[in-house]
Amino acid sequence: MNKTVLANDLIKAFEQWASKSLAYDWDNVGLQVGTLNKKTQKVMVTLDVLENVVDEAITKGVDLIIAHHPILFKPLKQINLDTASGRVIQKLMKHDITVYAAHTNLDIAKGGVSDILADYLGVEDTEVLVPSTQDDWFKLIVYVPESHAESFTEAIGDAGAGHIGNYSHCVFQTKGTGSFKPLDGTDPYIGTQGEIEKVDEIKVETIISQSQVAKFLPIVFEAHPYEEVAYDLIPLGNKGEPVGAGRIGVLPEPISLQSFCEHVKERLDVPTLRVTGDLTKKVKKIAILGGSGEDFIVNAKRMGADVYVTGDMTFHEAQDAWQMGLNVVDPGHYVEKVMKKAVKDFLEKEIKTMDASVEVIVSTSNTEPFQFI
Template identity: 40%
Template structure:
């Protein structure tokens, strides 16, 4: 597979438009047309990971944390960043990153944390984007109504709440004159044609518009498909950082801490709050999520699971009466690496593609 093909698959898992404006996601080093057979998933792209990729003959590395966060003025191969880039280029290894888009995406890191904790009625903790909804209207000959309707629905149109394939069709009459050079499905050149048609309309999220239009055109019998797109004021699906939900069974903070420690396989946790505090609703945010403390309180969480908590942030949480479990940055995100490998394997049908996970622990902290 080409790198570009794998990028398309990653776009399905973690759409790039979900990334925060300050973030840098996508292909960071490499060639879109490069052929790849061996892929490795890692949290970070440090020198040890790159050397591991070289030893395993990897063609493409997919990381969560981007290699390039800030503008680079120079690349000196004796310095850490330069050594990494040099190793990648000399060994024809492409590097792709999915960062905040993987945090925000449905089925991404935060959904996985909520799943591990068996949270119920999970919603977004801090909304960052609301997807635009468009109204699609297409005119279809009577005998092809179901064919076009099914094609656009399967491509992602017509979702309203928990319902799919939501459309409306009204009968009418279409007119047209085939001009020289055309090959009309019905009618004769130079003559006005009147044909019974349906006005088919539905809602389309902006993120899937291109694939819906492509499905519509490929399923429509006409040489020139007549359709309209209208903006709407309807609220689309809310995307954002973190998740919040209810535990399947209320427990004490101590019990929740024990559960988290086991699930994330960590040696220790930093905890704010009384051990016997009753917890029924939990907010989660992989990586650095203490900035979401206010949202966690607003949405009724008694505990926030995240990492990188600072001293004064801990004091603030204590004053607000919200428990915090600081589970370490590496632990809250690194646990998703194997899940991402599985998501890729499920989407790649080619047996010759090998997907590995890095065996390097890039966590800079050690616990004593």
């Protein structure tokens, strides 16, 4: 029988993908309104939390909204019910709807908004455009009874441990003998209380990234047969992968800037866009940053981009890019809506592993403020 879960259970699983620690200091991510300590049967994923989105959530009986853009970005000075923002908060509280926001942490996360946009546009061999930190390596060492070594290494490998370059499931194993004495109150998998037990064990060594640590310890404990698991987690000197906003990569083949613009419009489902540069010129190296990315023009130019795809480009910054020879394609801010399906897919996969009874839907309300005529 499928079980119900708390909103907090879903958010803990979600934060294994888009940890709040990835967000910029100026951002306001996480719980926005309500409580995560409540049973949740229906989740709605949205880009924004406007009044029409909240009305949709009420009509559809939603318990939890997961949004990309925070509704509480600046400190509140009043909750005025004569304003749209005041009514939004009132309706959320009245109908017991919790709102959680994943903003720059979802932009930055591996497989997050930046990677989704790159995938939509067919940009390959990507790397981080604006590094903010690096995902350092840890060595994970676990002592496993020989009888469970194969199933254990398979479980942690399937979860992503030991991923080096284009190789997965990388582990090193050493045979040895483990000994222990189960004391009063224990329920040992092997051995008898009060007696020293010696067991043929395998020392399993692998690597995980710092961002994977919180995710992996529960997997280790679940895959291991012992009541108490002996493990080491050691920080390494190896430099980890850069972590940060935006991506830069290449198209499979050079195409004209005009053709690339048509490609962006089709793939990101936008009726129009703004562009600078010579439309006949061939382009291949593409930088992408969802949302407002005009602050990172220099990053895109320094890394050799032919085109920088970002939203909310203002006049003078567009001129600067144009004069330095960087083509800019601005499809708007709303293209970040690509996160809705990705978050839905992720949550449904996690819910399946929980054997939970939770429905995930995508908001169909339009939050694009612009009309194109």
